[in-house]
Amino acid sequence: MPTAVALIPAREGSKRVPGKNIRRLGLHPVLAYTIAPAIESGIFESVIVSTDSEETARIARHYGAEVPFLRPGALAGDTSPDIEWVDYTLGELKRMGRTWDCFSLLRPTSPFRTAATIRRAWARFTSQTGVDSLRAVEKCAQHPGKMWVLDGDRMTPLLSESLVSPELRRSGGGPWHSTPYQALPPVYVQNASLEIAWTRVVFEGQTIAGDAIVPFLTEGYEGFDINDRHDWMVAQRLIADGETVLPEVATAPYGAVV
Numbered sequence: 479m480p481t482a483v484a485l486i487p488a489r490e491g492s493k494r495v496p497g498k499n500i501r502r503l504g505l506h507p508v509l510a511y512t513i514a515p516a517i518e519s520g521i522f523e524s525v526i527v528s529t530d531s532e533e534t535a536r537i538a539r540h541y542g543a544e545v546p547f548l549r550p551g552a553l554a555g556d557t558s559p560d561i562e563w564v565d566y567t568l569g570e571l572k573r574m575g576r577t578w579d580c581f582s583l584l585r586p587t588s589p590f591r592t593a594a595t596i597r598r599a600w601a602r603f604t605s606q607t608g609v610d611s612l613r614a615v616e617k618c619a620q621h622p623g624k625m626w627v628l629d630g631d632r633m634t635p636l637l638s639e640s641l642v643s644p645e646l647r648r649s650g651g652g653p654w655h656s657t658p659y660q661a662l663p664p665v666y667v668q669n670a671s672l673e674i675a676w677t678r679v680v681f682e683g684q685t686i687a688g689d690a691i692v693p694f695l696t697e698g699y700e701g702f703d704i705n706d707r708h709d710w711m712v713a714q715r716l717i718a719d720g721e722t723v724l725p726e727v728a729t730a731p732y733g734a735v736v
Contacts, residue, residue, distance in 0.1 A: 480579035480604065482674070484522040485567060486512055486543065488586055489554040490531035495710055499529075499586045500537050504717060504724050505731045508704070509534070511589040513541040514727040516582075518593035521600045523578060528567050530554040540732045546571065560686050568680055580676055583686070588671035589713065590699040592725050595672065599694045603674045610688020611675035615666040616701045623654030623662050666693065669701035698722065 488499040488509055500507040509527070516525045527538035528549050535545040547570060553563045560583070568581065580603075584591070603612040625636040635655055654662060672694065679688040699722040704710055716722050 480676075482522050482580040482582060482600070483571075483578040484516040484525040484582050484584050485564065486516070486525065486527045486538070486584050486586060487560070487563065488527050488529045488531075488534050488538065489549065489558075490529065490534060495704065495707055498704060498710070500531075500534055501710075503589060503710075503713065506541075506727050506729075507537050507732055508589050509537060509586045510541045510727045510729070510732070511725050512584050512586045512591070513538065513543045514729070515591060515593040515596060515725045516584055517542055518725075519596040519600070520593075521596055522582070524576070526567070526571075528563055537732050541727070541729050546574070561680070561684060564686050565680050565684065568677060578677060580674060581680075582675075583673040585670045585703075587704040588669070588700070588702060589704070589724055590702050590716075590722050591671045591696075592700070595696070595700045599672050599674060602694055603692060606692050609690045609692050610679045610683075611673060611686070611690075612692040612694050613668055613687065614670075614672040614694045614696050614701055615668050616696050618665045618667045621654070621659055621662050622665055623657070624659075626655070666695075669696060670703045671696055671701045 486509070495501065499509050503511070513525060513527070516522060525543045527535070527543045527545050529535055529538065529545060530549045530551050532548070535548065538545050549563055549566070553566055564581070564583070571577070582596070584596070599612060599614070603609070623637050626633040627636055635653065637654060673686065675686060675688065679685055699716065702713065704713055717724060
C-alpha cells in the first residue's frame with residue numbers, strides 16, 4: 479500500500495472570515511475538525527499543518543498535528559497558488575529525509591468531512607491505475623449551461639451551443655439556457671474538502687493535480703466549504719438544527735482549564 483501524508487493548509491490571513499481556521503465552531507477551533515478525522519482515518523503516516531502563524535501552530539500541535547516549520551509569508555498571500563506552498567512543504571520535508579508516495583490536501587474550511595470520508599476517497603484512489611490524482615466534486619446546483627458573459631448591453635451564453643448533445647437536438651431541445659435543468663447533462667463542480675495525489679506530480683510536473691484526475695463524489699455535507707460569513711452562519715445553523723454533526727474530537731478543547 480502506498481505511503482501518504484496529510485497536508486492541512488491553515489494560513490493566518492482571511493479577509494472574508496477573519497481567523498476562520500482557528501475560529502471556534504462548537505467546542506473547538508474549526509481546524510480541529512480536520513486534524514481529528516485525518517488522524518482517525520489511519521491512512522496517513524503523518525498529519526502536517528502548513529501555516530504562517532505561531533498561534534495556529536500551537537493549536538494544531540494541541541490537536542495532534544505536526545508543524546515542523548512555518549510557511550514563509552510570501553507563500554501565504556490571498557492569491558498564493560497551492561502548488562507553491564505544497565512544493566515548498568514537500569521539498570523541505572524531503573530535505574529532512576521525510577518522503578511519501580502520496581499526499582492529501584485536507585482544508586480546514588470543510589468541517590463536516592469525516593474519517594470515513596477520507597477512507598472512502600483513499601480506497602477509490604488506490605483502486606485506480608494510471609491516474610495522477612483524485613479530487614472531490616459535487617453536482618452543480620446552478621448549471622453552467624444557464625450562465626452568461628456580459629459585453630456591454632449584450633450577453634452571450636458561457637457555454638458554446640456546439641456542446642449541446644445530439645440526443646438533446648434530436649429531441650427538439652433548444653439551447654441549454656432554454657432547456658429545463660433536469661434535461662441538461664449533469665455537470666460537477668469541485669469542492670475544497672479533499673484531494674489526493676502522487677507526490678511525483680508536484681516534483682515532476684509542478685502541479686498538485688496532474689492530468690488524469692479521478693472524481694470523488696462527496697455525500698451530504700461532506701463537501702460543505704466555509705468561504706464567507708454567510709457560509710459560517712449556515713454551518714452553525716446546520717449544527718443547531720441537527721442537519722449534520724461535526725466529527726468527534728477526543729482532545730480537550732484548546733485553552734480549556736484542566
